[in-house]
Amino acid sequence: MKIIEWLLSSLVWLLIFIAPAITGAIFGVIIWLHSRDAWSLRAAILIVLTGCGVGVAFAEKARRDKGSIEFMARNIAHPELRKKENK
Numbered sequence: 614m615k616i617i618e619w620l621l622s623s624l625v626w627l628l629i630f631i632a633p634a635i636t637g638a639i640f641g642v643i644i645w646l647h648s649r650d651a652w653s654l655r656a657a658i659l660i661v662l663t664g665c666g667v668g669v670a671f672a673e674k675a676r677r678d679k680g681s682i683e684f685m686a687r688n689i690a691h692p693e694l695r696k697k698e699n700k
Contacts, residue, residue, distance in 0.1 A: 628685065637663055
């Protein structure tokens with residue numbers, strides 16, 4: 614049972630990590646596509662790495678505070694999100 618719990622916790626951690634990482638990757642690609650030179654490539658890589666760092670920090674904070682599964686469960690079960698579903 615510990616393996617399944619660890620697997621689910623890891624998947625939820627990845628879900629929390631992926632949003633800032635993808636945002637950083639999108640901004641990085643936009644900057645690189647705007648002007649394709651060495652400086653824009655360095656800036657794009659820096660922005661992508663920053664997005665990944667923010668994602669790791671956010672996912673680890675959620676894991677340490679309440680646990681990643683409980684963090685996602687609280688977000689999904691928020692009452693304001695349920696009101697739209699009932700209408």
